[in-house]
Amino acid sequence: MKPSRFDYHRPTSPAEAAEVLAELGDTARVLAGGQSLLPMLNLRLAYFDHLVDVGRIEELRRIEQREGALWLGAAAVDAAVERSELVRDAVPLLAEASPLVGHFQIRNRGTVGGSIAHADPAAEYPAVALALDAEMVALSVRGERTIPAASFFTGHWSTALEPDELLVGVSFPRWAGRCGFAVREMARRHGDFAVAGAAVGVQLDDASRVQRAAVALFGMGATPRRAGPAEAALVGAGTGELDLAEVGRLAVDGMDDVPADLHGSSGYRRRVGAVMVERALGAAIEEASRG
Amino acid sequence: MGEVEISLSVNGHARTDAVEPRLTLADYLRERCQLTGTHLGCEHGVCGACTVLVDGAAVRSCLVLAVQADGAEVTTIEGIAAPDGTLSPVQAAFRECHGLQCGFCTPGFVVSATALLRDNPDPTDDELRVGLAGNLCRCTGYQGILAAVRRAAEAG
Known part of the structure; x- marks a missing residue:
């Protein structure tokens, strides 16, 4: 047996899960699909005295429209998100990201909430959440609170969730009007974590000027990162006059602490990131122009 | 807490076993069910050698705990051919x-x-x-x- 010993808890509701977490504190870890947690346990990179399995709680598996937003229960599996017509219609950026997550066997068990709570800086869903200003809803015995994506990702594999808090779901705002979305990433092999990638959204006005832009990069630091200067350069510009390669460079210009590893130096990653922004924006603008 | 009792179907046969929570489905199939056709390569979700069907969905059995398969229908490589041995x-x-x-x-x-x-x-x-x-x-x-x-x- 590879993981170290732990006790297993299977609460039947979010409230019961919150009670279990309140009792066990940081000796416990929430288990949803396990596609990030199990590798870490098998390699003994992590060990916990208790696992709290929320994967079967029906309430946490819902994918539904809630007011102006799409609600993804934290235990909704990637494969369900990938297949959902509602997701494709309401938040196309999520549907773009799903096929890039691992392989289909991983997506049959992995969850969007798990990916976001695990907060790997090279993962797709956290970047999508950050790009769209999604809101994470956390439950504990102290009550429920909403955490904006901008303050949720605090570091490598670290989030604003307290040890006794359960991520119950994520609310993704729905964009209206002439919109386009795209994710582009460069990975050594399909399904691997990306060396660098970009998740973008654009909205155009009737005169084909960019009205709204969201650009998030992943693999470029300890957390996914928004590219503020690139967004500022996009807004107000006509699609015909944009130099997307320049916007790509702007997106990575101010980024320090870009990681270096055996897949590439910081400088290489920065160049890849710029090109991924350029390509994603090209695809998103083309889609929005058709709308 | 110790062992947890699980009931599941493996290649159409119902089983009930007490397992340690940390036992992966792959190890359960190989060591408890003696179904060693499920191979273990990397044991962290990269190589795919341990792929089985859980309720019809292909998954990596090294990244599923046996306790998570409680109540599921599992099909391993031994359950892919017809019962008379005719290859799929x-x-x-x-x-x-x-x-x-x-x-x-x-x-x-x-x-x-x-x-x-x-x-x-x-x-x-x-x-x-x-x-x-x-x-x-x-x-x-x-x-x-x-x-x-x-x-x-x-x-x-």
Whole structure:
């Protein structure tokens, strides 16, 4: 047996899960699909005295429209998100990201909430959440609170969730009007974590000027990162006059602490990131122009 | 807390066992059920050798705890052929197209390809490659495997 010993808890509701977490504190870890947690346990990179399995709680598996937003229960599996017509219609950026997550066997068990709570800086869903200003809803015995994506990702594999808090779901705002979305990433092999990638959204006005832009990069630091200067350069510009390669460079210009590893130096990653922004924006603008 | 009792079906046979929570489904199948056709390569979700079907969905059994499979229907490579031993179309095609050499990765490829073709009976070459990208083979060079899955799709 590879993981170290732990006790297993299977609460039947979010409230019961919150009670279990309140009792066990940081000796416990929430288990949803396990596609990030199990590798870490098998390699003994992590060990916990208790696992709290929320994967079967029906309430946490819902994918539904809630007011102006799409609600993804934290235990909704990637494969369900990938297949959902509602997701494709309401938040196309999520549907773009799903096929890039691992392989289909991983997506049959992995969850969007798990990916976001695990907060790997090279993962797709956290970047999508950050790009769209999604809101994470956390439950504990102290009550429920909403955490904006901008303050949720605090570091490598670290989030604003307290040890006794359960991520119950994520609310993704729905964009209206002439919109386009795209994710582009460069990975050594399909399904691997990306060396660098970009998740973008654009909205155009009737005169084909960019009205709204969201650009998030992943693999470029300890957390996914928004590219503020690139967004500022996009807004107000006509699609015909944009130099997307320049916007790509702007997106990575101010980024320090870009990681270096055996897949590439910081400088290489920065160049890849710029090109991924350029390509994603090209695809998103083309889609929005058709709308 | 110690052991947890689980009840599940493995290749159509109902079983109830007490297991340690940290026992992976792969180890449960190999060591408790004596179904050693499920191979373990990397044990952290990269190689795909341990792929099995859980309620019909292809998953990595090294990344599923046995306790998480409580109540599920599990199909391993031993459950892919017909009860009389007749090879499934995917298995027969692997034999015909030299889709295996040492055979270590083969159970994972066969199970993945079986799920892939069930959900997409007529895949394009690109879909086939992407669909099989989650399984690693270190000896055939993949061309025989792709040819086998293509032939199985044609045999439909």
